[in-house]
Amino acid sequence: MTRATNIVILTGAGISAESGIATFRGPGGLWEGHRVEDVCTPEALARDPVLVHRFYDLRRAALATVVPNPAHDALARLDAAWPGELLIVTQNVDDLHERAGAKRLLHMHGELRSALCASCGDQSRWEGSLAPRTSCPVCGAAALRPDIVFFGEMPYRMEVIEAAIARAHIFVSIGTSGAVYPAAGFVQTARWHGAETLELNLEPSAGSHLFDESRTGPASVLVPAWVDAMLAAVA
Numbered sequence: 001m002t003r004a005t006n007i008v009i010l011t012g013a014g015i016s017a018e019s020g021i022a023t024f025r026g027p028g029g030l031w032e033g034h035r036v037e038d039v040c041t042p043e044a045l046a047r048d049p050v051l052v053h054r055f056y057d058l059r060r061a062a063l064a065t066v067v068p069n070p071a072h073d074a075l076a077r078l079d080a081a082w083p084g085e086l087l088i089v090t091q092n093v094d095d096l097h098e099r100a101g102a103k104r105l106l107h108m109h110g111e112l113r114s115a116l117c118a119s120c121g122d123q124s125r126w127e128g129s130l131a132p133r134t135s136c137p138v139c140g141a142a143a144l145r146p147d148i149v150f151f152g153e154m155p156y157r158m159e160v161i162e163a164a165i166a167r168a169h170i171f172v173s174i175g176t177s178g179a180v181y182p183a184a185g186f187v188q189t190a191r192w193h194g195a196e197t198l199e200l201n202l203e204p205s206a207g208s209h210l211f212d213e214s215r216t217g218p219a220s221v222l223v224p225a226w227v228d229a230m231l232a233a234v235a
Contacts, residue, residue, distance in 0.1 A: 002035035002067065004171050005084045005169045005170060005228075005234075006084050006085035006086070006167050006168045006170070007078075007082065007084065007085070007086045007087075007168060007169070007170045007171075007172065008086075008087050008089065008161075008164050008165050008168040008171050008172070008186075008190070008195075009075065009086070009087070009088045009089065009168075009171075009172045009173075009174060010076075010089050010090075010171070010173045010174065010176060010183060011088060011089070011090045011091065011092060011097070011174045011176070012090075012091045012092065012170070012173075012174070012175045012176030012177060012183070012188055013073050013091070013092060013174055013175060013176075013177075014174065014175020014176065014201060014219055015069075015072065015092070015096075015174050015175035015219045015223070016066075016069075016072075016092050016094055016096055016174070016175075017187055017202075017219075018069045018071070018109055018218060018219060018220050019066045019067060019068065019069045019072070019094075020065070020066045021062075021066055021092075021094055021096075021098055034055060037153065038051065039051065039052055039055045039056075040148065040150050040151055041150050041151050041152060042130060042150050042152060042153065044150075045145060045150070048118065049132035049133075049145075050132060052145075052146070053129075053130055053131060053132050053145075053146065054229035055211070056112065056130070056146040056148065057129040057130060058087055059093075059112055060112045060113060060126075060127075060128075060129075060130075061129075063094060063095060063113070066094070066096070067096075067099070068096045068097075068099050069096075069210050069219070069220050070220040070221075070223070070224050071174070071219035071220050071222075071223035071224065072096045072097055072099075072100035072102070072173075072224075073100050073101075073224075074223045074224040074227040074228075075088055075097065075100070075102055075223065075227065076097070076100040076101035076102045077227060077231070078227045078230060079101070079102045079103055079104050079105075080101065080103075081231055082230070082231075082234075083234060084169075085164070085167060085168075086104050087104055087105075087106060087160075087161075087164045088102055088104060088105045088106070089106050089108055089164075089183075089186075090105065090106070090108065090109075091106065091108060091109050091176065092107075093108070093109055093110055093111055093112045093148055093182055094112060095111065095112070095113055095187060106156070106157055106159065106160065106161065107156065108149070108155040108156050108157065108158075108183065109148065109149040109156070110146070110147045110148040110149045110156065111148075112146070112148075113125060113126055114126055114147035115129060115130055115134070115144045115145070115146065115187070116144070116145055116146070116147035117138065117139060117141060117143050117144055117145075117146055118124070118141075118143040118144075118145050119136060119141035119143040120136060120138055120139040120141065120143075121140055122134075122136055122137070122138040122139065123147055124137055124138070124142060124144075126144075126147075130144060130145075130146065137156075154227075155182065155183075158182065161186070161219070162189065163185070163232070165186055165189050165190050165193065165195070166193050167191070167193075168190055168195045169194075169195055169196065170195055170196050170197075170198070171186065171187060171190035171191075171195045171196070171197045172197075172198045172199075172200065172226070173186070173187060173197075173198070173199045173200070173201070173205075173207075174199075174200045174201070174219055174222075174223060175200070175201060175202070175219050176201065176205060177205055177206060178199075178205030178206035178207030178208065178210075179205070179206045179207075184206070184207055187199075187207055187210045187211060188210060191212075192211070196212055197210070197211045197212045197213075198211060198213050198214075198215070198226070199211040199213070199214040199215065200215050200217075200219065200222040200223060200226060201215075201216060202216065202217065202219070203216055204216060
């Protein structure tokens, strides 16, 4: 390993589960008690905006009750100390990576503490509740919605993610199901470009067989151990 080694890390719901945030898909295809189709599609927003906005209001408020866990803290340490390129791509819409101190970070599925204007595309920081037809602070249109990438919509900054994966020497997936695309395909892209691939997950994912190595256990244990080893190698 050289000091110029580039790393891309993909994180999913499993890394935040130990902080008390429910994983993306629960028993019976539910998402925190709701069917995904009722709260995370453009059709759901058009059909019942009050329900969709209330769902994300509750999730946004719940952020005040959780804190980063040792896995978030470890990735922030790696971010601060790693001498090569590093990008943390998270599928999560919580802000636990930021609160742990991570800087080289990209939210591919949006953020709870952000509002998106469906008219002009502006993204505004948002802390409180967000009612349907709230006016955009930039263009004035009554078109603010949760800044969440719904099913059927394109994840954010895919060109940046794909370019980083193409340059990566190491690709690590942490706490992901391996079932949600396009993120589930990142490991294949990384392998095609010659990167070493590692999965850290509570249990084998749908894509575990695609990785060079798959380690199972709690993220709060596996991630700090991996980070310690990586930093020791460049000390």
